[in-house]
Amino acid sequence: MSSDDTFDENSRPAESREDKARQRAVPSGRVSRLATFGRLASGVAGGMMAEGARRLARGEGINARDLVLTPGNVQRMTDRLSHLRGAAMKMGQMISMDSGDFLPPELAKILATLRDQANFMPAKQLDSVLKQEWGTDWRKQFRWFNPRPIAAASIGQVHKALTRDGQELAIKVQYPGIADSIDSDVDNVMTLLRVSGFAPPELEIDALLAEAKKQLHEEADYHREGAQMEMYRERLAGEQGFVVPRLHKELTRGRILAMSFEEGSSIEELENETDERRDEVMGRLMHLVARELFEFGVMQTDPNFANFRYRKETGEIVLLDFGACRDVDPDVGNAYRRLLEAGLAGDKDKVREETIAAGFMLPIVVEKHGERVDKMIDIVVGEMREDAPFDFGNRAFVPLLRDEGMQIAQDKDTWAFPPVETLFVQRKVSGTALLGARLKAQVNIRRISEEVLASTDPLPAKAA
Secondary structure, X not given: OOHHHOOOOOOOOOOOHHHHHHEOOOOOOHHHHHHHHHHHHHHHHHHHHXXXXXXXXXXXXXXXXXXXXXXXXXXXXXXXHHHHOHHHHHHHHHHHHHHOOOOOHHHHHHHHHHHHOOOEOOHHHHXXXXXXXXXXXXXXXXXXXXXXXXXXXXXXXXXXXXXXXXXXXXXXXXXXXXXXXXXXXXXXHHHXXXXXXXXXXXXXOHHHHHHHHHHHHHHOOHHHHHHHHHHHHHHOOOOOOEXXXXXXXXXXXOOEEEEEOOOOEEHHHHHHOOHHHHHHHHHHHHHHHHHHHHHHOEEEOOOOHHHEEEOOOOOOEEEOOOOOEEEOOHHHHHHHHHHHHHHHOOOHHHHHHHHHHOOOOOHHHHHHHHHHHHHHHHHHHXXXXXXXXXXXXXXXXXXXXXXXXHHHHOOHHHOOOOOHHHHHHHHHHHHHHHHHHHHOOEEOHHHHHHXXXXXXXXXXXXXX
């Protein structure tokens, strides 16, 4: 395919029915996005009324959450948030990754769909974005540019292209209007969650929402993401087992990120590999997380499985998507260090003390629920001190922790958000653990922790 006929309908292979179904123009204006949210809200309300009438006619009780999560409303929310993309879809993905063990099955289904697939722009809308960023003659820079994306996500979609000088590139193109809609999208999604009963009104979440908006704005800045990608490439240079794409600075813009195309298959392909290979790769990923937290002072906080690609021939992992990189607050990093050191030493009193000092738990929780807290600490310390491979596939301890935590959570006097910075670190740690569970990998976490702690110093304190 030549650069001149990149978008020539006659020269492209016939689009599949699935392709056509997934091509949906992104609502780019504030009014059009608000209207989409309005249609979603009215559709959900209509579904609630219809379901409520049916239940009353059958003499059944009415529960607001049950009325929201009808099959029709589940489909409605999935479809509309997929159509909107941007912050609306991103928040759904974040909630899904963070809370998979705690969500109602119906809501988990909605969010899992948002995490696993996305619509993509029709060729005409894509061409419009590329002209705005590269100029009307942008095709002249390429031998070919495939208008069918190889990946589509919440903020942008990725295309494969070949430059005139023979460089095979991956081009990430941001959806139009996404950056301008972040604040309103976040507010609208939270309104939906509150109305649906999934965001407890008693909790003060303004700080969390402000931080979510800040991160999403950073993710929409592709110049910033390119710089973060270069930093990781430099940090991991010469280290076997990881591949980081090379930035193509000349083609990168605020809404376009150009990088070397790196071959790789889905990380889930590791499920078909030997136990030894799965364990080795998972150990490498856990080691990287520890280095990010205690050595780099920077962490890529989005553990979406799609951000990892696997090379069967070499066992290498391709790292993708650095938009969610953020500096680790030294106070947070050092709090995790002290907690980990106390846990590895088996000092349960110190673990309790450091948990409170870090802001993960209020003192009143220990005062009112000390026995439950101690039981949770026993479980965690017991797991982390074991000098043996930790079986990620055996999550028997998770329901135990959840049951104790849920009992404490019913006491509203103990409710408080931990420091926002810890939520992003925890998201990466828990998301990576979910990948380990998916792969049923076994890794000696204790030895990795001891190695990284021994080879690093506490992070320098923040300047006053």
